[in-house]
Amino acid sequence: MSGVGSTEPHKSAGAGSAGAGVGAVRELTMSEALNEALHEEMERDPTVFVVGEDIAAMGGLFQVTSGLLDRFGPQRVIDAPISEAAQAGAGVGAALVGCRPVVELQIADFVSLVMDQVVNHAGKWRYMSGGRVTVPFVLRGAVSSGIGMAAQHSQTLEAWFVHAPGLVVIMPSTPYDAKGLLKSAIRDDNPVVFLEKRLLYSRRGPVPDTDYVVPIGVAEIKQEGSHVTFVSYAQGVHLGLQAARQLAREGIEVEVVDLRTLKPLDIQTVVASVSKTGHLVVATEAARAGSMASELVARVCDVAFDALRAAPVRVTAKDTPMPYAAPLERAVLPQVEDVVDAVNQVLGRVPVGR
Amino acid sequence: MASPTTTTSVQQLEHLLLRMWQIRWFELRAMELFEEKLIRGSVHPYIGMEAIAVGACAALREDDYITSTHRGHGHCVAKGLELKLMMAEIIGREDGYCRGRGGSMHITAMDRGMLGADAIVAGSSAIAVGAGHGLRLQGRDSVVVCFFGDGASNQGILHEACNLAAVLAAPVVYVCENNEWAISTPVTASTSVSNIADRAAGYGFPGVIVDGNDVLAMRDVAAEAVARARAGEGPTLIEAKSYRITPHSAATKTDLRPPEELDAWRARDPILRFSRYLTGEAGVEPARLEEIEEQARRDVEEAVEFAKASPRPEPEAALEDVYAPADWLTPGRLA
Numbered sequence: 001m002s003g004v005g006s007t008e009p010h011k012s013a014g015a016g017s018a019g020a021g022v023g024a025v026r027e028l029t030m031s032e033a034l035n036e037a038l039h040e041e042m043e044r045d046p047t048v049f050v051v052g053e054d055i056a057a058m059g060g061l062f063q064v065t066s067g068l069l070d071r072f073g074p075q076r077v078i079d080a081p082i083s084e085a086a087q088a089g090a091g092v093g094a095a096l097v098g099c100r101p102v103v104e105l106q107i108a109d110f111v112s113l114v115m116d117q118v119v120n121h122a123g124k125w126r127y128m129s130g131g132r133v134t135v136p137f138v139l140r141g142a143v144s145s146g147i148g149m150a151a152q153h154s155q156t157l158e159a160w161f162v163h164a165p166g167l168v169v170i171m172p173s174t175p176y177d178a179k180g181l182l183k184s185a186i187r188d189d190n191p192v193v194f195l196e197k198r199l200l201y202s203r204r205g206p207v208p209d210t211d212y213v214v215p216i217g218v219a220e221i222k223q224e225g226s227h228v229t230f231v232s233y234a235q236g237v238h239l240g241l242q243a244a245r246q247l248a249r250e251g252i253e254v255e256v257v258d259l260r261t262l263k264p265l266d267i268q269t270v271v272a273s274v275s276k277t278g279h280l281v282v283a284t285e286a287a288r289a290g291s292m293a294s295e296l297v298a299r300v301c302d303v304a305f306d307a308l309r310a311a312p313v314r315v316t317a318k319d320t321p322m323p324y325a326a327p328l329e330r331a332v333l334p335q336v337e338d339v340v341d342a343v344n345q346v347l348g349r350v351p352v353g354r
Numbered sequence: 355m356a357s358p359t360t361t362t363s364v365q366q367l368e369h370l371l372l373r374m375w376q377i378r379w380f381e382l383r384a385m386e387l388f389e390e391k392l393i394r395g396s397v398h399p400y401i402g403m404e405a406i407a408v409g410a411c412a413a414l415r416e417d418d419y420i421t422s423t424h425r426g427h428g429h430c431v432a433k434g435l436e437l438k439l440m441m442a443e444i445i446g447r448e449d450g451y452c453r454g455r456g457g458s459m460h461i462t463a464m465d466r467g468m469l470g471a472d473a474i475v476a477g478s479s480a481i482a483v484g485a486g487h488g489l490r491l492q493g494r495d496s497v498v499v500c501f502f503g504d505g506a507s508n509q510g511i512l513h514e515a516c517n518l519a520a521v522l523a524a525p526v527v528y529v530c531e532n533n534e535w536a537i538s539t540p541v542t543a544s545t546s547v548s549n550i551a552d553r554a555a556g557y558g559f560p561g562v563i564v565d566g567n568d569v570l571a572m573r574d575v576a577a578e579a580v581a582r583a584r585a586g587e588g589p590t591l592i593e594a595k596s597y598r599i600t601p602h603s604a605a606t607k608t609d610l611r612p613p614e615e616l617d618a619w620r621a622r623d624p625i626l627r628f629s630r631y632l633t634g635e636a637g638v639e640p641a642r643l644e645e646i647e648e649q650a651r652r653d654v655e656e657a658v659e660f661a662k663a664s665p666r667p668e669p670e671a672a673l674e675d676v677y678a679p680a681d682w683l684t685p686g687r688l689a
Contacts, residue, residue: 046491047488047491047492049491075487075490075491076491078522080518081514081517081518081521083514083515083517083518085480085510085511085514086479086480086483086511086514086515086517086518087480087518088480089477089478089479089480089481089483089484089511089515090480090481090483090484090487090515090518091484092480092481092484093469093478093480093481093482093483093484093485093486093487093488093498094484094485094487094488094491095484095488096464096469096470096481096484096485096488097419097469097485097488097489097492098488098492099484099488099491099492101484101488116474116477116511117477117480117511120474120477121472121474121477121478121481125462125470126675126676126677126678127455127675127676128452128455128456128460128462128470129451129452129455129456129460129462129470130450130451130452130453130454130455130456130462130675131453131455131674131675131678132451132452132462132463132464133462133464133470134678135678136678165676166676166677168677188678188680189678189679189680190677190678190680215681215682216680216681216682217682218682261682264682264683
């Protein structure tokens with residue numbers, strides 16, 4: 001890592017991006033970092049506008065759109081009716097005629113209401129037109145598990161979008177990545193689904209005051225290690241980092257790879273790490289069946305099976321709707337100890353199948 | 355036949371007839387090409403409804419936009435798309451509007467203001483709102499006409515889109531083509547109101563009923579709605595009452611509609627009615643009408659020849675254009 005004072009604003013690998021870059025580095029929450037990204041991109045490009053519920057005067061439920069109304073006015077900062085499908089569809093239409101809309105889903109679970117517009121329209125329009133149109137459209141949504149919001153407000157549904165051709169899917173884990181990736185998403189000519197973990201909104205991290213972007217499709221090694229490769233994104237990265245600290249006390253070094261972008265997938269970074277460690281644990285807060293964790297294991301087996309010295313292990317949520325009561329929700333969502341167990345399992349330190 | 359409320363030259367009237375005949379012949383030939391297995395999947399002919407698209411698009415400028423449906427060839431022709439590129443697309447050739455990726459139900463031509471045909475019923479109703487808002491945001495005064503059918507009027511997103519369009523006063527004109535039937539279900543069995551235009555009241559904007567088989571009446575109500583939209587006064591819902599004379603699609607052999615109902619609507623054929631008006635009130639020579647029909651037939655035949663001569667796409671091309679160019683898009687990297 002080049003460290004503070006480097007002229008390079010960001011490195012895609014190394015012991016975290018914190019502190020990199022020129023200019024002042026502030027400690028911002030992820031909400032504040034995302035808010036800065038929107039301010040900067042709306043300032044930069046008059047075709048960028050935001051649509052969502054309670055996003056204008058209120059600045060959004062999580063303050064991500066705070067201050068935008070005063071600065072850019074009601075034509076570009078639109079408090080929409082509670083009509084998620086129409087918001088998304090309007091985003092697609094505006095993108096087709098040359099705008100760069102950012103649609104905010106208050107709660108990411110509401111994607112079930114917009115799937116036709118996102119999957120059947122945003123993701124396909126370019127292809128169906130023979131490459132004659134672009135759909136530069138960003139759909140942001142707050143993934144709200146872990147705080148007792150129950151089954152209809154707590155899903156982690158990135159796999160739905162990874163499965164649909166034509167979309168880019170991003171899930172950041174830090175304020176730095178969130179800001180840089182949202183800026184990249186807005187500037188990209190493709191439809192992007194940008195999922196933000198609600199528990200991370202208030203988490204602070206260093207963010208330089210430079211106009212940096214984080215490239216789409218580039219994973220980052222958040223912590224180096226030689227024994228086990230742990231791959232995740234968003235909240236899963238923090239589970240991995242905590243588990244890595246515990247395991248380090250036992251002499252086990254975990255390499256924590258943050259995908260940051262799920263589609264396109266930076267399989268090279270994952271495979272390079274697995275080639276080094278020979279052991280793979282993948283984690284997601286989504287339900288297990290058909291998950292990104294399953295896809296990751298399959299992808300690594302496709303191209304680097306020989307590098308694996310043990311069967312990869314998936315850490316996921318249980319295949320249930322999200323329960324409300326705290327002990328139940330905790331039982332369904334993956335915890336730090338589940339990651340610790342998985343690392344021990346892949347290293348043969350505990351019996352398989354516990 | 356409504357008398358034109360705007361001054362219209364004979365040349366303009368003849369152009370409307372030409373467009374209607376082009377649609378008619380295009381659809382007749384497309385149905386034949388389907389039987390000859392040159393067209394895969396299906397085609398949904400617009401026969402009997404030509405006056406709606408031609409009338410509505412006659413009220414538009416070149417820099418206005420439309421959205422369309424699975425039954426979209428008529429809208430494309432009326433908006434001035436090239437018959438050759440349309441036909442090449444429909445038979446899946448490289449020279450087609452979408453290089454053979456879209457087919458009959460997905461023709462898109464941004465250079466002619468065609469935002470894309472959409473085979474999800476009511477799917478483009480919100481796209482029209484966003485396009486309208488996006489155009490306005492860029493300082494343009496273009497209008498978006500959203501065509502949809504009676505079936506779409508019962509889709510949830512149409513409700514959301516109409517409300518959003520009203521709230522934003524978006525420059526959108528909704529044109530509901532009520533052709534009375536889904537594949538086999540009559541609109542009376544599926545729809546809570548006799549006039550779909552009545553639903554506009556729920557959104558606080560005008561709902562207008564028009565004889566969809568009268569091209570001049572159609573053009574006049576569209577012109578008024580377009581002017582309203584362009585002036586920033588918000589959307590209008592036009593319900594064009596019409597009928598599809600042909601089956602739901604070339605692949606649908608079952609037709610449960612009563613033969614006498616079909617006969618009654620055949621007698622109200624929009625092309626025949628307009629032709630009668632032209633030779634009567636407008637004083638056009640019958641021989642001139644034959645010339646126009648012949649020209650349309652020739653235009654379509656040239657399109658068929660062009661399409662047949664166009665190369666088939668190479669299989670490798672199937673992987674192109676999933677994404678727009680981007681820094682992260684390197685060959686073989688799609689994941």
